[in-house]
Amino acid sequence: MKDAAPQTIHLADYAPPPWLVERVELTFRLAPTATRVLSRIRFVPNPATSDRRFFLHGEGLKTLSARIDGAEVTPREVPGGIEADVPDGAFTWEAEVEVDPAGNTALEGLYMSNGMYCTQCEAEGFRKITWYPDRPDVMAPFRVRIESDLPVLLSNGNPAGSGDGWAEWDDPWPKPAYLFALVAGDLVAHRDTFVTMSGREVALGIWVRAGDEDRCAFAMEALKASMRWDEEVYGREYDLDVFNIVAVDDFNMGAMENKGLNIFNSALVLASPDTATDATFERIEAVIAHEYFHNWTGNRVTCRDWFQLCLKEGLTVYRDQQFTSDMRSAAVKRIEDASLMRTRQFREDGGPLAHPVRPESFVEINNFYTITVYEKGAELIGMLKRLVGDDGYRKAVDLYFQRHDGEAATIEDWLAAFEEATGRDLSQFKLWYSQAGTPRLTVSEQWEDGTYTLTFRQETPPTPGQTDKQPLVIPLAVGLLNPNGDEVVPTTVLEMTKEEQSFTFDGLASRPVPSILRNFSAPVRLDRATTDAERAFLLAHDTDPYNKWDAGRALAMSALTAAATDGTAPGADYLDGLGRTLRDETLDPAFRALVLSLPSEDEIAQALHAAGTTPDPDAIHAGRRAVQEAIAGAHEATLADLHERMQPTGPYRPDADDAGRRSLANAALALLTRIDGGARARTQFAAADNMTQSVAALAALLAIGAGEDQSQTYHDRWQGERLVMDRWFGLRAGLAPAEQALDTTQELARHPAFHWKTPNRFRALVGGFANNHAGFHRADGRGYEFVTDWLLKLDPLNPQTAAGMSKVFETWGRYDAERQGKIRACLRRIAGTDRLSRDLGEMVQRMLG
Ligand code: PHE
Ligand code: ZN
Numbered sequence: 001m002k003d004a005a006p007q008t009i010h011l012a013d014y015a016p017p018p019w020l021v022e023r024v025e026l027t028f029r030l031a032p033t034a035t036r037v038l039s040r041i042r043f044v045p046n047p048a049t050s051d052r053r054f055f056l057h058g059e060g061l062k063t064l065s066a067r068i069d070g071a072e073v074t075p076r077e078v079p080g081g082i083e084a085d086v087p088d089g090a091f092t093w094e095a096e097v098e099v100d101p102a103g104n105t106a107l108e109g110l111y112m113s114n115g116m117y118c119t120q121c122e123a124e125g126f127r128k129i130t131w132y133p134d135r136p137d138v139m140a141p142f143r144v145r146i147e148s149d150l151p152v153l154l155s156n157g158n159p160a161g162s163g164d165g166w167a168e169w170d171d172p173w174p175k176p177a178y179l180f181a182l183v184a185g186d187l188v189a190h191r192d193t194f195v196t197m198s199g200r201e202v203a204l205g206i207w208v209r210a211g212d213e214d215r216c217a218f219a220m221e222a223l224k225a226s227m228r229w230d231e232e233v234y235g236r237e238y239d240l241d242v243f244n245i246v247a248v249d250d251f252n253m254g255a256m257e258n259k260g261l262n263i264f265n266s267a268l269v270l271a272s273p274d275t276a277t278d279a280t281f282e283r284i285e286a287v288i289a290h291e292y293f294h295n296w297t298g299n300r301v302t303c304r305d306w307f308q309l310c311l312k313e314g315l316t317v318y319r320d321q322q323f324t325s326d327m328r329s330a331a332v333k334r335i336e337d338a339s340l341m342r343t344r345q346f347r348e349d350g351g352p353l354a355h356p357v358r359p360e361s362f363v364e365i366n367n368f369y370t371i372t373v374y375e376k377g378a379e380l381i382g383m384l385k386r387l388v389g390d391d392g393y394r395k396a397v398d399l400y401f402q403r404h405d406g407e408a409a410t411i412e413d414w415l416a417a418f419e420e421a422t423g424r425d426l427s428q429f430k431l432w433y434s435q436a437g438t439p440r441l442t443v444s445e446q447w448e449d450g451t452y453t454l455t456f457r458q459e460t461p462p463t464p465g466q467t468d469k470q471p472l473v474i475p476l477a478v479g480l481l482n483p484n485g486d487e488v489v490p491t492t493v494l495e496m497t498k499e500e501q502s503f504t505f506d507g508l509a510s511r512p513v514p515s516i517l518r519n520f521s522a523p524v525r526l527d528r529a530t531t532d533a534e535r536a537f538l539l540a541h542d543t544d545p546y547n548k549w550d551a552g553r554a555l556a557m558s559a560l561t562a563a564a565t566d567g568t569a570p571g572a573d574y575l576d577g578l579g580r581t582l583r584d585e586t587l588d589p590a591f592r593a594l595v596l597s598l599p600s601e602d603e604i605a606q607a608l609h610a611a612g613t614t615p616d617p618d619a620i621h622a623g624r625r626a627v628q629e630a631i632a633g634a635h636e637a638t639l640a641d642l643h644e645r646m647q648p649t650g651p652y653r654p655d656a657d658d659a660g661r662r663s664l665a666n667a668a669l670a671l672l673t674r675i676d677g678g679a680r681a682r683t684q685f686a687a688a689d690n691m692t693q694s695v696a697a698l699a700a701l702l703a704i705g706a707g708e709d710q711s712q713t714y715h716d717r718w719q720g721e722r723l724v725m726d727r728w729f730g731l732r733a734g735l736a737p738a739e740q741a742l743d744t745t746q747e748l749a750r751h752p753a754f755h756w757k758t759p760n761r762f763r764a765l766v767g768g769f770a771n772n773h774a775g776f777h778r779a780d781g782r783g784y785e786f787v788t789d790w791l792l793k794l795d796p797l798n799p800q801t802a803a804g805m806s807k808v809f810e811t812w813g814r815y816d817a818e819r820q821g822k823i824r825a826c827l828r829r830i831a832g833t834d835r836l837s838r839d840l841g842e843m844v845q846r847m848l849g
């Protein structure tokens with residue numbers, strides 16, 4: 001087998017597979033450094049093509065034997081795999097290969113984590129297990145036999161027998177190889193059952209290391225709620241007798257939807273009040289749902305090729321967002337999701353890594369599991385639903401499932417189901433999938449004789465490889481308020497399809513105040529000249545929670561950018577408006593917490609850059625702190641009252657109400673800590689009986705350069721708990737005062753518990769430091785050098801995690817020439833390194849442009 005030189009793959013080059021697979025049988029003889037994998041695969045010619053080239057992917061496999069219809073063959077090695085001469089019709093391929101799970105540090109294929117065997121095959125990891133047409137449009141039923149002395153042996157599908165040292169599994173549902181999974185280990189289960197809508201009982205198991213079994217209850221409840229929700233809302237029933245989830249400590253991503261055997265990063269399963277925060281509980285609920293929902297959107301209907309990734313990811317994210325809205329507060333969830341889009345996705349869209357929701361080329365597909373594919377992909381589904389209505393959406397999705405169950409589909413198939421079910425022409429809408437970048441929407445207003453006209457202009461700035469942009473369909477949810485603050489035109493969805501378009505509202509008694517892009521109805525940047533007074537008006541009166549929050553956000557941002565550029569103190573519109581919002585007891589505490597929390601330094605830098613000002617990280621840091629102090633000074637009594645009164649009483653519960661109250665109390669605490677020397681935070685830390693309260697107190701202290709004792713206490717108490725210690729590394733590096741951040745982080749990198757080969761720990765420290773905006777962007781460039789050294793150290797072992805972390809450099813174009821030069825020098829140093837991985841190599845090339 002030869003090493004494949006990095007090659008660019010294009011969507012336009014798609015060709016159907018010459019051979020389809022009718023059935024796969026695998027036997028695993030597990031051994032840490034020499035696992036034997038025996039495969040028996042029935043191939044049949046694909047009637048859709050006349051091409052009969054027989055090619056199998058494979059990487060790092062030691063082949064012991066290969067046979068076609070029982071006769072020994074010697075396949076030819078070609079880049080990325082092997083070829084062999086085969087009969088004209090159906091035949092059986094058999095191979096025996098050896099792999100080395102213990103030596104697999106990339107965590108792709110079959111690897112080991114704490115003595116347990118596990119697999120990760122998405123996107124192209126199955127080829128590291130055995131020879132196979134490792135592409136998602138080849139789907140087959142799998143039968144798997146595992147031979148090992150370990151007590152728990154799991155794979156996809158239903159159990160099909162077991163005995164001393166072996167177990168067999170049968171998965172009747174045809175699936176692509178990326179959904180294959182195997183786990184073997186000394187694990188314990190948290191068990192439950194679920195009765196489906198047609199009355200079938202499903203055995204549920206969450207498998208963890210001994211000692212972790214009392215931290216699975218929350219994930220189990222989330223799983224059962226997800227199963228019920230998918231039946232009720234989408235009419236989708238589960239389709240096997242068992243559903244298993246396994247928690248793994250060493251994992252490159254969040255979690256993986258393998259058929260009937262989801263594998264999770266343990267950080268996204270294990271939770272107890274004393275070890276997990278409210279945010280972690282909410283995230284676990286959402287990810288459990290996400291992976292479960294993939295059973296229909298991803299597994300039963302999969303992707304034809306990896307360019308179609310958003311077909312399963314955008315849709316599944318959209319579904320998990322709907323689930324969370326139903327389980328918790330829809331308004332708060334929408335603000336959180338919109339905020340994520342506006343910060344991280346707009347950042348990606350505006351930088352060198354911008355790409356369409358459906359990319360057209362890639363070198364390494366692992367680099368395209370992005371916020372654009374996932375979150376913007378979900379926004380496109382939301383827009384579709386807004387355009388065709390709830391009934392049209394349900395009809396279209398039903399048709400999509402009915403038509404493509406058991407198939408590997410495309411975005412064209414998805415849109416065709418919508419066109420047929422609703423009669424709507426979606427040709428212009430389809431541009432959202434191919435055109436990268438964030439449309440910028442400018443607004444002008446006209447008022448004359450009771451008629452109010454809104455004129456919108458859309459423009460999408462150029463992105464790498466795409467200079468000419470066309471107008472998109474943009475659903476614009478708009479409402480109008482009169483000067484008293486009453487709503488005179490309730491939310492109306494305007495459909496913008498042209499570059500410039502006007503919409504008129506008649507019969508109004510007075511000039512209205514518009515509330516535009518309600519509920520974040522489209523992933524666009526709204527650019528409207530307005531005043532702080534009008535923002536304060538909307539913060540007080542808007543009936544749309546997202547726009548109400550956005551008005552507060554805009555006020556905060558204008559205060560922060562002013563403070564970061566000329567040191568101006570926040571004005572009365574912001575401070576008074578904030579005060580009124582905080583005291584408004586009719587508002588959900590979680591909502592008030594969102595209004596109170598300030599944009600991050602990275603967001604401020606992004607806003608300044610968008611407005612044509614070069615961000616100065618130190619000035620941003622100082623300005624943000626000054627604004628915090630001003631808020632705390634102006635509202636000390638209100639904040640102190642909220643901090644005291646909002647703490648829920650009684651035993652800890654991670655539900656939306658209690659979590660919302662805690663988040664308001666803790667947002668107040670963070671501000672108060674800026675002016676009380678840390679007294680309240682120290683008291684809270686000492687008394688805390690749950691992780692949310694102790695972390696909030698510790699973070700508030702670290703942010704003012706205090707908290708040494710509390711940090712030590714936390715360390716000593718939790719040093720045996722890996723997930724809790726990840727948080728400790730992240731907080732210390734992320735919140736250290738800018739001047740000390742690098743020293744602190746370097747010291748932490750020498751800590752005996754800095755297990756850098758574990759992705760969670762690596763990301764906590766290196767990612768935590770990069771999140772320390774002023775510390776990472778220190779003027780001498782040593783922050784950049786530090787991260788570069790670590791990327792180069794990790795890359796040979798775990799390219800996927802190294803490449804993911806390299807995105808901390810994607811914003812280089814925002815900063816001053818000196819910083820730009822220093823970042824580019826680091827990127828060039830990486831690019832010039834010998835034996836760089838395909839993953840990191842592609843990322844730095846794209847960032848260098
Ligand atoms: N498909 C997974 C998800 O979003 C993500 C993932 C991708 C996990 C690649 C591992 C490897 O649900
Ligand atoms: Zn997913």
